[in-house]
Amino acid sequence: MDFSIVAENLIEDYGMISIFLVVLLEYANFPLPSEVVLPFIGIMAASGNMNFALALVISVLGGIVGSITNYLLGLYFGKPILKYMSKKYPRTQPSIKASMWWMNKYGKMSVMLARMVPVARTIISIPAGINKMNINIFILYSTIGISLWNTILISLGYVLGDNLTLITKIVKDYSLVVGLLVVIAMIIFYIRKRKNVNQ
Numbered sequence: 001m002d003f004s005i006v007a008e009n010l011i012e013d014y015g016m017i018s019i020f021l022v023v024l025l026e027y028a029n030f031p032l033p034s035e036v037v038l039p040f041i042g043i044m045a046a047s048g049n050m051n052f053a054l055a056l057v058i059s060v061l062g063g064i065v066g067s068i069t070n071y072l073l074g075l076y077f078g079k080p081i082l083k084y085m086s087k088k089y090p091r092t093q094p095s096i097k098a099s100m101w102w103m104n105k106y107g108k109m110s111v112m113l114a115r116m117v118p119v120a121r122t123i124i125s126i127p128a129g130i131n132k133m134n135i136n137i138f139i140l141y142s143t144i145g146i147s148l149w150n151t152i153l154i155s156l157g158y159v160l161g162d163n164l165t166l167i168t169k170i171v172k173d174y175s176l177v178v179g180l181l182v183v184i185a186m187i188i189f190y191i192r193k194r195k196n197v198n199q
Contacts, residue, residue: 010022011037011040011041012044012049015050016050016055016058019041019055019059019062020058020061020062020065021062022037022062023037023038023058023059023063023150024062024063024065024066024069026062026063026066027063027064027065027066027069027122027125027146028067028069028070028122029122035118035153035167035168035171036168038150038153038154038157039153039154039156039157039160039167040157041055041056041059041154041157042153042154042155042156042157042158042159043157043158043161044157045154045157045158046157046158046159046161052154052158055154056150056151056154059150059154060143060146060147063142063146063150064139064142064146066122067122067142067146068125068138068139069125070122070129071125071126071128071129071133071135071138072129073126073129074125074126074127074128074129074130075129075130075132076129078129078130079130081126082096082100082123082126082127082130085123096123098120099114099120099123099124099127100127103124103127103128103131108133108134108137108138108141109141110124110127110128111124111128111133111141111142112141112142112144112145115144115145115146115148116145116148116149118171121145121149125138153167153171156170156171
């Protein structure tokens, strides 16, 4: 089943409540790619079927609730959740490692920075819970990061219109560049860490 198509149909048929629920599920690590769902919201807004600003606010609220859900999973169930995800969905392993790296390297700032990194941006909430980050700080930094990401993708749909192929290509290229930069940064971090240990 193509969940992206299901999500698009729900948003088209039920409007704002569907936006809230779909984005909530996406930020709670349900397999709904935001690079398809969020631009579709922008396309709907451009066609006059919904209010851009209201749709953006609702999407951010959904993202925050989904993120808090993951935070609580990390807080109460800890690392077994990440191990389960890594085992059941092997493709998430690099993102899980990246999320843990973000958390160890940047602390509370990682919650905001990782929101701009595909996949890692939803998983980062679990390490935040594991590390027992202050919930108010978590919500604040999450809100900033989620607002930036959602605004960019919804705006792409609004500006480029019904051209999901181009939007997907833009986001894919962005993801590759960001992913490469994260890998390079992780390698540099580990090299420096090993040097410090050996000195």
